[in-house]
Amino acid sequence: MSGTLHSLHDGRARRANRIGLAALLIMALGFVVVLGRVVQLQIAPGDQLAPFVGERTSHETYVAPRGDLLDRRGRVLAASVIGMRVFVDPYLLADHDVAQRDEGEVAERIGNAVTLLAAILGEDESAVADRIISRIAQNERRIAADERPIRYVSVGGVLSDAQLLRMQAVSIRGVQLEQRLVREAPACDAAAPIIGLVGVDHDGLLGAERRFDRRLQGQDGSIAFVRDARGKPLWVEQGRYEIGSRGADVRLSIDLALQEMAQAELARGVEDADAAGGRLVLADPNTGEVLVIVDVRRDVGGLSEFTPEAWQSAVAANRRVRFRTIRPDESPVGVPMRSRCVEDVYEPGSTFKSFMWSATLERGKVTIDEVFDVHKGRWRNAYGRLLADVTPKDELTWRDVLINSSNIGMTQGVDRLSFAEAHEAITRFGFGSKTDIGLPGESIGLVTSMKDWSKYTQTSVAMGYEVAVTPVQMVRAFSNFARTGDRAGTLPDLSLTAVPRESAALNLRRRVLPAEIAVLARNTMVYVAENMLRVMRQRWPEDEGLHGVRMFGKSGTAKIARPDGRGYFEQYNSSFVAGAPVEEPRLVILVVIDDPGPELIARRRHYGSQVAGPVAARVLKKALEYYGVPAGPADHADAHGPLVANAGAD
Numbered sequence: 085m086s087g088t089l090h091s092l093h094d095g096r097a098r099r100a101n102r103i104g105l106a107a108l109l110i111m112a113l114g115f116v117v118v119l120g121r122v123v124q125l126q127i128a129p130g131d132q133l134a135p136f137v138g139e140r141t142s143h144e145t146y147v148a149p150r151g152d153l154l155d156r157r158g159r160v161l162a163a164s165v166i167g168m169r170v171f172v173d174p175y176l177l178a179d180h181d182v183a184q185r186d187e188g189e190v191a192e193r194i195g196n197a198v199t200l201l202a203a204i205l206g207e208d209e210s211a212v213a214d215r216i217i218s219r220i221a222q223n224e225r226r227i228a229a230d231e232r233p234i235r236y237v238s239v240g241g242v243l244s245d246a247q248l249l250r251m252q253a254v255s256i257r258g259v260q261l262e263q264r265l266v267r268e269a270p271a272c273d274a275a276a277p278i279i280g281l282v283g284v285d286h287d288g289l290l291g292a293e294r295r296f297d298r299r300l301q302g303q304d305g306s307i308a309f310v311r312d313a314r315g316k317p318l319w320v321e322q323g324r325y326e327i328g329s330r331g332a333d334v335r336l337s338i339d340l341a342l343q344e345m346a347q348a349e350l351a352r353g354v355e356d357a358d359a360a361g362g363r364l365v366l367a368d369p370n371t372g373e374v375l376v377i378v379d380v381r382r383d384v385g386g387l388s389e390f391t392p393e394a395w396q397s398a399v400a401a402n403r404r405v406r407f408r409t410i411r412p413d414e415s416p417v418g419v420p421m422r423s424r425c426v427e428d429v430y431e432p433g434s435t436f437k438s439f440m441w442s443a444t445l446e447r448g449k450v451t452i453d454e455v456f457d458v459h460k461g462r463w464r465n466a467y468g469r470l471l472a473d474v475t476p477k478d479e480l481t482w483r484d485v486l487i488n489s490s491n492i493g494m495t496q497g498v499d500r501l502s503f504a505e506a507h508e509a510i511t512r513f514g515f516g517s518k519t520d521i522g523l524p525g526e527s528i529g530l531v532t533s534m535k536d537w538s539k540y541t542q543t544s545v546a547m548g549y550e551v552a553v554t555p556v557q558m559v560r561a562f563s564n565f566a567r568t569g570d571r572a573g574t575l576p577d578l579s580l581t582a583v584p585r586e587s588a589a590l591n592l593r594r595r596v597l598p599a600e601i602a603v604l605a606r607n608t609m610v611y612v613a614e615n616m617l618r619v620m621r622q623r624w625p626e627d628e629g630l631h632g633v634r635m636f637g638k639s640g641t642a643k644i645a646r647p648d649g650r651g652y653f654e655q656y657n658s659s660f661v662a663g664a665p666v667e668e669p670r671l672v673i674l675v676v677i678d679d680p681g682p683e684l685i686a687r688r689r690h691y692g693s694q695v696a697g698p699v700a701a702r703v704l705k706k707a708l709e710y711y712g713v714p715a716g717p718a719d720h721a722d723a724h725g726p727l728v729a730n731a732g733a734d
Contacts, residue, residue, distance in 0.1 A: 149164040155338050155343075156339050160270060161275060161338070162268065164265050167243065167266035168262065172236075178223065212240075219234045274344065278423065278523070301331050334581065342366065353698065359678055360387070361379070363425050366559075366672070372577045373583050406682055426556055432551070433692070434734045435659050436640065437548060437640075438486065440546050441482075444500065477490065498543075498545070513561040519560050560576065561596075610635075613636050616639065616694075636666050658690055658696050
């Protein structure tokens with residue numbers, strides 16, 4: 085009996101195995117058929133499926149934030165933050181995913197969406213409508229042709245906090261929000277031309293953003309993932325995730341606190357002078373670090389646009405016309421982005437005398453105590469050119485020629501230089517070449533070539549004409565007078581980034597004068613600054629900014645050249661270049677007041693010593709106090725006596 089049962093059990097097991105094997109073969113065959121069908125659909129999907137078959141791996145890029153722009157003390161000048169922007173899915177907005185569309189309802193929803201978006205974003209409604217409706221129309225054609233529809237259209241820029249709240253309070257089918265990197269510059273508008281701009285792709289376009297773009301740019305991250313037919317992610321492919329890295333921070337030499345203070349003082353000086361604008365550069369002459377670059381422009385009513393015809397008409401009618409002398413700057417952000425301290429040149433006038441005076445002395449063409457006949461302030465030179473001094477004198481030593489800013493004495497001394505020596509002196513101080521400060525658009529200035537040099541040029545450059553400079557060039561050149569020890573008479577390399585005190589770059593120097601000549605020039609220009617301060621204190625006795633600073637410097641007042649190069653306006657650029665404190669200079673400053681008002685010209689108060697000098701003194705005093713550096717004894721006694729009674733007038 086047991087044998088019969090065992091045989092029966094074995095037979096059932098064999099039948100079960102055969103059935104299982106058959107089922108397994110059927111399943112395997114079915115799998116092969118399905119796999120073959122999948123392969124066939126991938127290789128030749130057919131007309132209806134072809135539009136929906138494609139690459140199932142998606143790639144996304146994660147944009148790395150730019151590094152921050154910082155001032156020398158670590159204050160943020162520009163940083164990248166996350167913002168929100170509106171985008172529209174025109175496919176959903178137009179109900180293309182709905183089987184039965186109500187055309188009237190869709191048109192009404194689109195119109196309402198356009199109106200609401202334009203109102204929230206502050207955009208022109210017709211521009212928003214054109215951007216959205218044109219994509220909806222394209223989708224109609226794409227869908228009819230079995231092509232993929234457009235699913236993304238950005239609208240407007242990054243939302244403000246108020247705009248974001250309004251967008252979050254509304255619900256529009258097909259309208260969504262997306263995160264975007266935003267470059268914010270919390271610094272004052274005065275720093276805008278230095279900071280610059282970034283583009284929609286977060287690449288530097290202007291200013292320091294462009295200069296240091298490679299360092300500020302981060303390394304973008306990416307991820308690759310497999311998605312299903314509906315586009316939903318399934319899994320991340322192994323080894324296809326790359327972590328991005330943030331860009332490096334860049335610490336500029338600019339000091340934001342000084343920048344804001346200097347802007348306020350320059351704006352005050354421009355207003356006091358009824359001027360069209362002003363420029364200011366403050367630097368450390370020992371390191372070459374540029375601490376402040378400020379450009380102020382002021383709306384002046386009644387300016388006329390220059391044309392040769394307008395000029396001739398004014399001359400014929402004997403009318404004094406105030407022409408526009410500052411080139412307009414159209415900026416997409418509402419703040420002027422052209423740095424006139426770097427890009428726009430001007431003829432420096434008598435501030436240039438400090439360089440020609442020193443070069444003539446260094447060449448041995450004059451001695452410091454040599455006496456010059458300055459002809460009571462009016463004189464025709466050998467080829468008949470009439471020269472005049474603001475302060476008439478009978479005789480002046482070479483030292484007093486600089487102190488009194490005598491045109492007549494300067495031209496007599498500089499005439500002893502050969503044309504080649506005069507030209508070499510100008511280029512030696514760095515004029516005619518960029519400072520390479522690092523801001524785009526820097527001008528090289530204008531220096532007459534040797535082939536065009538003439539006796540007229542020789543006379544003009546002695547007085548600071550027929551040469552055009554930028555403010556940063558002037559600060560670099562004047563720094564040779566402010567350096568001490570064996571660095572006196574050498575030029576620093578200007579830098580827009582903070583320079584470590586132990587940097588080897590500080591040992592690099594380009595000698596332009598013997599140290600003793602540079603120190604002699606500095607000590608001579610002390611009298612110019614002291615006289616300016618004495619006169620200004622009499623005018624503004626309550627102005628504390630004019631007391632307590634011991635400085636050296638030189639004033640300049642030059643007519644503004646006409647755009648057509650055929651003469652000059654009866655309008656001026658008035659400037660003052662200075663350093664302080666005298667014994668161990670820590671700062672060099674240049675202030676240019678562009679086009680002081682006609683009333684000041686009529687009263688002969690438009691000179692650099694009277695409109696630019698006080699601004700320079702106030703800024704130097706506050707800056708030295710800020711750094712904790714003694715500015716020097718107040719109201720230093722005038723050791724030069726009556727020779728400087730009217731010195732520094734221009």
